[in-house]
Amino acid sequence: MRLEKRIETFAELGYILRASLSGENTAYSSVLTELISKQHVNNQWFTPSNVRMAVEAIAYQMTEENLVKWTGSYPLLREKEAGITIGIIMAGNIPLVGFHDFLSVLLTGNSLIARTSSRDSELIRFISDIICSIEPSFSNLISFTDGTLTDFDAVIATGSNNSSRYFEYYFGRYPHIIRKNRNSIAILDGSESESDLEKLGTDIFSYFGLGCRNVSKIFIPSGYNINSLEERWNRYSELIMHPKFANNYDYNKAVFLVNREPFTDFGYLLLKEDNRISSPVSVLYYEFYDSCESLKQRTVLPWQRIQCTVGKNDVPFGAAQMPQLWDYADGIDTIDFILKKIVPRIL
Numbered sequence: 001m002r003l004e005k006r007i008e009t010f011a012e013l014g015y016i017l018r019a020s021l022s023g024e025n026t027a028y029s030s031v032l033t034e035l036i037s038k039q040h041v042n043n044q045w046f047t048p049s050n051v052r053m054a055v056e057a058i059a060y061q062m063t064e065e066n067l068v069k070w071t072g073s074y075p076l077l078r079e080k081e082a083g084i085t086i087g088i089i090m091a092g093n094i095p096l097v098g099f100h101d102f103l104s105v106l107l108t109g110n111s112l113i114a115r116t117s118s119r120d121s122e123l124i125r126f127i128s129d130i131i132c133s134i135e136p137s138f139s140n141l142i143s144f145t146d147g148t149l150t151d152f153d154a155v156i157a158t159g160s161n162n163s164s165r166y167f168e169y170y171f172g173r174y175p176h177i178i179r180k181n182r183n184s185i186a187i188l189d190g191s192e193s194e195s196d197l198e199k200l201g202t203d204i205f206s207y208f209g210l211g212c213r214n215v216s217k218i219f220i221p222s223g224y225n226i227n228s229l230e231e232r233w234n235r236y237s238e239l240i241m242h243p244k245f246a247n248n249y250d251y252n253k254a255v256f257l258v259n260r261e262p263f264t265d266f267g268y269l270l271l272k273e274d275n276r277i278s279s280p281v282s283v284l285y286y287e288f289y290d291s292c293e294s295l296k297q298r299t300v301l302p303w304q305r306i307q308c309t310v311g312k313n314d315v316p317f318g319a320a321q322m323p324q325l326w327d328y329a330d331g332i333d334t335i336d337f338i339l340k341k342i343v344p345r346i347l
Contacts, residue, residue: 003078003107005135006106006135007064007067007071007107008135009135009138010062010106010107011062011063011064012134013062013131013134014058014060014062014063015062016028016130017032017055017058017059017062017130018059018060020032021055021056021059028130031126032055032126035123036048036052039051039123042122043092043119043120044243045208045244046095046119046120050094050095050206050207051095053206053207053321054094054096054097054123054207055095055123057321057322057323058096058127061324061325066324066325069326070325071335073335074335074336076339077109077335083110083111084110084153084154085151085153086110086152086153086154086156087115087149087156087157087171088102088105088112088115088155088156088157089115089149089155089156089158090102090114090116090120090124091117091158092117092119092120093210094207094210095207096120096123096127097158098114098116098117098120098158100325101156102124102127102128104335104338105156105338106131106138106141108335110141110338111142112141113143113144113149113151113152114143114144114145115147115149116144125144128142128144153174154174154175154338155174155175155177155178156177156334157171157176157177157178157179158179158329161180164178164179164180177332177334177337179332181212181278181305182212182305182307183212183214183217183278183279183305183306184214184306184308184309184310185215185219185277185306186203186204186215186218186219186309186311186317187218187295187310187311187313187314188219188220188221188311189221189311190220190221190224191312192317194232196317197233197317198232198235199316200215200232200317201232201233201235201236202318202320203310203317203319204216204233204236204269206320207321208242208281209279209281209282211321212307213308213320213323214320215284215310216277216278216279217274217277217278217287218284218287219286219287219288219289219295220286220287220288222288222289223288224288227264229271233266233269237268239268240268245282248281249268249269249270252270252280252283256272268282269282269283270282270283270284271283271284271285272284272286273285273287273288274286307329307330308327
C-alpha cells in the first residue's frame with residue numbers, strides 16, 4: 001500500500017469522526033455516541049466529556065494537510081515498505097492515549113499487535129474497525145491481544161515507572177521505546193490575560209489531570225497572588241462532584257492537615273507550594289521564582305520528567321492536551337525510531 005493511500009485512509013477517518021461528532025448521520029454516529037456515553041461504566045475517570053475531548057483531539061488532527069505535512073519530513077516513508085511487526089502496549093490513563101503509536105506504525109506501512117489497557121480497549125478497536133472498512137487491506141496489518149505479546153520485531157510500551165521496569169526486563173533485547181511517568185508544567189510571568197488563565201485551567205483539569213500532558217505544577221513570579229486564580233477556574237468546581245476525584249481531594253486534604261502542611265483550598269483543588277513536579281490528583285503544586293535565570297536552573301534537572309511546558313513562549317495556554325501529530329511523547333520521534341529499527345525478525 002502506497003503512502004498516499006495510507007494518508008488518504010487516515011484523512012477519511014478524521015472526516016468520519018468529525019462528521020459523527022458534529023451530529024451528522026454517518027454509519028458510525030450511533031455507535032460512537034454510545035461508546036462515548038458508556039465508557040465511564042468500565043472506567044469511572046472516562047466521563048462522556050473526557051472521552052469526547054479525546055476523540056475530538058484525534059479527529060481534528062486527522063486531516064490530509066496535517067498528515068502530508070507530518071510525513072513529508074521522512075523521505076524514507078516513500079521507499080519500499082519494510083513489513084515488520086511492532087508490538088504496542090497501551091496505557092489507560094486517558095482515553096485513546098495509545099492512538100498515536102497505532103497511527104505511527106500503520107502510517108509507516110508496518111503491522112502492529114496491540115495489547116490495550118483493560119480500562120480502554122473499546123475505543124481503539126472501534127477506530128480500527130473504521131480504518132479497515134475504509135481500506136480493507138489494513139485488516140491484515142492490525143491485531144489485538146489481551147495476553148502476552150509474541151511474534152514482533154520491535155516494541156513501543158507506555159506505562160508507569162513501575163511497569164517500565166517490567167517492560168525493560170522482558171523487552172530490553174528488542175528495539176524499543178519504553179515510556180515512564182511524566183508530567184507537564186506551566187510558567188506564568190504575571191502578565192497573563194484572563195483568557196490565558198482560564199485556558200490554563202483546561203491544561204490542569206482536563207481528564208482530571210491524569211494525562212502526562214496535564215499541568216501538575218506552575219511556576220509563578222515572586223509575590224504572585226495564588227488566590228487570584230480561583231475565580232478564573234471556578235468553572236471546574238463541579239469536578240468535586242465526581243466520586244473518585246472527591247475521594248482524592250478528601251484524602252490529600254486530610255494528609256496536609258494531619259502533617260500541618262500549609263496549603264490553599266479552592267474547595268475543589270488544593271494548591272501547595274512544593275519543589276516537586278508530579279502532584280497527586282486534585283492537587284496543584286506551585287513554586288515562586290525570582291528571575292528567568294533562576295527558573296531555568298530549577299527546571300534543568302527534572303527536565304527528563306517534564307512532558308511539555310505551557311506558557312507564552314512554549315505550548316499555548318489551553319493546548320497542552322491538543323498535541324500536533326509531530327509532538328512526540330517524551331520527545332522521542334516514533335516515526336524515526338520505526339524507520340531506523342527495521343531489523344530481521346528476532347523471534
